[in-house]
Amino acid sequence: MKEEDKHRTDRVVKVFKDTGLNQRQFSELIGVSQQLVSAVVNFTKKPNETILLAIIDNIKGIDPMWLFTGAEKNEQNYTPLKTESPIEDSIVNIVRKQFDELSFDIIQKLSNIEDSVKNSK
Numbered sequence: 001m002k003e004e005d006k007h008r009t010d011r012v013v014k015v016f017k018d019t020g021l022n023q024r025q026f027s028e029l030i031g032v033s034q035q036l037v038s039a040v041v042n043f044t045k046k047p048n049e050t051i052l053l054a055i056i057d058n059i060k061g062i063d064p065m066w067l068f069t070g071a072e073k074n075e076q077n078y079t080p081l082k083t084e085s086p087i088e089d090s091i092v093n094i095v096r097k098q099f100d101e102l103s104f105d106i107i108q109k110l111s112n113i114e115d116s117v118k119n120s121k
Helices: 003-019 023-030 034-041 049-058 064-069 086-120
Strands: none
Touching (some): 003 023, 003 049, 023 049, 049 064
């Protein structure tokens, strides 16, 4: 394997490890075969465009230039999947609260409909 391919493989392995997923889960996340992921992370196959583009398309925050070439635009070329931002936490909390409120409203309305049906008999 050429030196350039080894460095590219190192970057793929870094992304893989940072996700905290096993090979099957990672392959499902990015939409490629587990065999391809296994071959790349075990350095038996160089990362081809299929796996590189799959990573870019399916893992947020990946800098394509960094993944393909190693060129650094800045210190942080991508945000590891495990990293959560305060903004992301706030958005999740807002969505969760709205979901809970809507769920409660739906259950309440269904209960009212059931009561109406029972009383109409």
